[in-house]
Amino acid sequence: MMPAHVAIIMDGNGRWAAEKGLPRIAGHRAGAKAVREAILTAIELGLEYLTLYSFSTENWRRPQDEVSGLMGLFVEILERELDNLQKMHVRVRVIGRREALPGPTDAAFRRAEQATAENDALTLVIALNYGGRAEITDAVREIAAQVADGSLAPTDITEETIAAHLYTARMPDPELLVRTSGEMRVSNFLLWQVAYSEFVVAEAFWPDFDRHEFLAAIVDYQNRTRRFGGS
Structure with missing residues (x-):
């Protein structure tokens, strides 16, 4: 059976570049090409959702030149690929704490979201600028505010309540995490969404993760047989 939603932790750009004696930003550029191939493969397979871990809340700790280069690269790629995304009928959606993003980066993603x-x-x-703990924290704050203003009773809080306040509300959880x-x-x-996801670890660095690897x-x-905690 084909999964509807695949999530990918795109890891290894820096090590890929280091092995080739290149700067880390070269690894990120190569990784961008792998993103395009992953999108094409996802469409070929008929997936409904493809979620890519592009920049974490912890990635700000990286060297400033790498972070700045990445933020600029996001803008460059979106401007170059937006027409292709339209032709492929791909809808872009961003999740994470967007308020911390540089203005041009956030604006580029908003344009892509609106256009698609x-x-x-x-x-x-x-x-x-995504973190699973940050996402759950933000959801808890929203729910706490509803409890405080009397619009939600604590006894009415369920797993569905929490899921509805996550960044991924109205999206299915990923069946597969790569x-x-x-x-x-x-x-x-x-962290919340992969509770019952199947995990696959690929040995390839992200720039080398091609259609065959996918x-x-x-x-x-x-x-595999998915048991969801059952026997």
């Missing part, structure tokens, strides 16, 4: 809002071939979810570069950790990504992850997923 009616597209329906694939929803491309970009996790940007992480590249051989690392086996979730790195604060979709299809291999899908086949791995299809060969």
Whole structure:
């Protein structure tokens, strides 16, 4: 069975560049090409959602030149690829704490979201300045405010209440979570949503994660039996 939603932790751009004696930003540029191939593969497979972990709340700790380069690269890629996203009927959606993003970066993503809002071939979810704990914290704050103003009783809070206040509200949880570069950790990504996701760890660095690697992850997923905690 084909998953409707695949989430990917795109890891290994820096190490890919280091192995080739290149600056880290070169790895991110190569990773951008892998994103395009992943989008094409997702459409080919008929996926409904593809969520990409693009920049975490912890990534601000990286060297300033790398962070600035990444923020500029996001703008460059969006300006270059927006027409292609339209032709492929891809809808862009951003999740995360956007208020901390540089103005030009946030504006570029907002333009992409507005321009692609009616597209329906694939929803491309970009996790940007995203952290799973931050997401849950923000949801709890919203729920607490509703309790404080009397519009929600504490006894009425359910798992569905929490899910409805997450950044991913109205989206299905990912059936499959893929992480590249051989690392086996979730790195604060979709902590609530991956409760019952299948995990696939690909050894390839993200720039080398091509259609073949994506299809291999899908086949791995299809060969498993999802039990959701049952026997």
